[in-house]
Amino acid sequence: THFGFTDVDEEEKEKKVHHVFANVAKKYDLMNDAMSMGVHRLWKDYYVGGLQIPYNAKILDMAGGTGDIAFRLLRHSPTAKVTVSDINQPMLDINPSRLKWICANAEQMPFESNTYDLFTMSFGIRNCTHPQKVIAEAFRILKPGGQLAILEFSQVNAALKPIYDAYSFNVIPVLGEILASDRQSYQYLVESIRKFPNQDEFARIIREEGFERVTYENMTFGVCSIHKGTKP
Ligand code: SAM
Numbered sequence: 001t002h003f004g005f006t007d008v009d010e011e012e013k014e015k016k017v018h019h020v021f022a023n024v025a026k027k028y029d030l031m032n033d034a035m036s037m038g039v040h041r042l043w044k045d046y047y048v049g050g051l052q053i054p055y056n057a058k059i060l061d062m063a064g065g066t067g068d069i070a071f072r073l074l075r076h077s078p079t080a081k082v083t084v085s086d087i088n089q090p091m092l093d094i095n096p097s098r099l100k101w102i103c104a105n106a107e108q109m110p111f112e113s114n115t116y117d118l119f120t121m122s123f124g125i126r127n128c129t130h131p132q133k134v135i136a137e138a139f140r141i142l143k144p145g146g147q148l149a150i151l152e153f154s155q156v157n158a159a160l161k162p163i164y165d166a167y168s169f170n171v172i173p174v175l176g177e178i179l180a181s182d183r184q185s186y187q188y189l190v191e192s193i194r195k196f197p198n199q200d201e202f203a204r205i206i207r208e209e210g211f212e213r214v215t216y217e218n219m220t221f222g223v224c225s226i227h228k229g230t231k232p
Contacts, residue, residue: 010129010130013129014129016188017087017127017128017129017188018087018088019185020127020185020188020189021065021087021088021090021091021127022088022090022091023180023182023185024180024182024185025066025088025090025091025093025094026090026094027179027180027182028065028066028091028094029066029068029094030179030180031175031176031179031180031186032068034175034179035172035175035186039220040068043151043219043220043224044068044069044072044122044151045072046219046226047069047120047122047149047151047226048069048072048073048076048120049076050226051073051076051118051120051147051149052147053073053076053077053080053117053118054117055079056079056080056081057077057079057080057081057117057118058080058081058083058115058116058117058118059073059080059081059082059083059116059117059118059119059120060082060083060085060109060111060116060118060119060120060141061073061082061083061084061085061120061121061122062085062086062106062109062119062120062121062124062134062138063085063086063087063106063121063122063123063124063125063127063128064084064085064086064091064092064101064122064124065086065091065092065094065123065124066091066092066094066095067084067094067095067099068122069120069122069151070082070084070099071095071099073120074099081100082099082100083099083100083101083102083111084099084100084101084102085101085102085103085104085106085109086101086103086104086124087103087104087105087106088103089103106121106124106125106128106133106134106137107128107129107130107133107134107137108133108137109137109140109141111141112141113140113141114140114141114142114143114144115141115142115143116141116142116143116146117142117143117145117146117147118142118146118147118149119138119141119142119146119147119148119149120149120150120151121134121138121149121150121151121152122150122151122152123151123152123153123224124152125150125152125196126152126153126192126193126195126196127192131196131197131202131205132205132208132209135148135205135206135209135211136209138209139209139210139211139231142231143231144231144232145230145231145232146230146231147228147229147230147231148206148211148227148228148229148230148231149226149227149228150226150227150228151224151225151226152196152202152224152225152227153193153196153223153224154196154198154199154202154218154222154223154224154225155198155199155222156221156222156223157218157221157222159221160221160222164223168190168193169190172186172187172189172190173186173187173190176189199216199218199222199225199227202216202225202227203215203216203227206227206229207229210231210232211229211230211231211232212229212230212231212232213228213229213230214227214228214229215227215228215229216228
C-alpha cells in the first residue's frame with residue numbers, strides 16, 4: 001500500500017486499533033486532556049469554528065468516538081443534522097444523546113452516495129488501515145459541492161521535533177500507564193502518528209480521490225493539521 005504495510009501488518013493493525021479503543025473508551029476523555037494538557041479542546045474548537053456549514057446541513061462525523069466533534073458541530077450550527085459513526089461500539093456508548101450514532105467502518109461506510117454536505121473526521125483516519133479508502137468513501141457519500149474536513153496529527157516542524165519526540169515517547173506511555181493502566185495502547189498511539197503521511201502527501205491522496213480546492217493548515221507547529229477539500 002501507500003503506507004508501507006504488508007498484509008500481515010494490516011490484520012494486526014485492525015485488531016490492535018480495535019483493542020486500543022475498546023480498552024481506553026472509559027478513560028478516553030481524561031487521557032486526551034492529560035496528554036495534550038487540554039490543547040486538544042482548542043484544536044477541536046478551531047477546527048469546527050472554521051467550517052462553513054449550510055443551513056440544515058447533513059453532516060457525517062466519522063470516527064466520532066465520544067462525540068467531541070459532533071457536540072461542537074451542534075453548538076456551532078443548531079440546525080445541522082449530525083450523524084456520528086465509529087467502528088467501536090464502546091466509544092459510542094460513552095455519551096448517548098439525541099445524536100444519531102452508527103457503528104461502522106470508515107473504509108466501507110453504510111451510507112448512501114451523494115448524501116452529506118459535510119464530512120468531518122478528527123483524529124480517526126490515522127487509525128484506519130487504508131486511509132485512502134476512507135477518502136474515497138467520503139467522496140462517495142458527499143453531495144457535489146460537499147466539503148471534506150479532516151483533523152489529524154501531522155508532521156511537526158523540524159525545530160520542535162526533538163522536544164516533541166521526547167515528550168511523546170517518554171511521557172505519553174507513562175501517562176497511559178498511570179491514568180488508564182494501559183501503556184501499550186498509548187505506545188501504539190505515538191507510533192501511529194509517526195507512520196501517517198505528512199501534510200503534503202496526505203493532500204496529494206485527497207486530490208487523487210477527486211477532491212478539488214484541497215488545502216491544509218497547520219496547528220501548533222504541525223503537531224496536527226486540518227485538511228480540506230470540495231467534491232466537484
Ligand atoms: N473524533 C474523536 C475525537 O476527536 O475525540 C475520536 C478520535 S479517537 C482518537 C479515534 C477513533 O477512531 C476511535 O473512536 C476509534 O474507534 C475510531 N476508528 C478507528 N478505526 C476506525 C475505522 N476503520 N472506522 C471508523 N472508526 C474507526
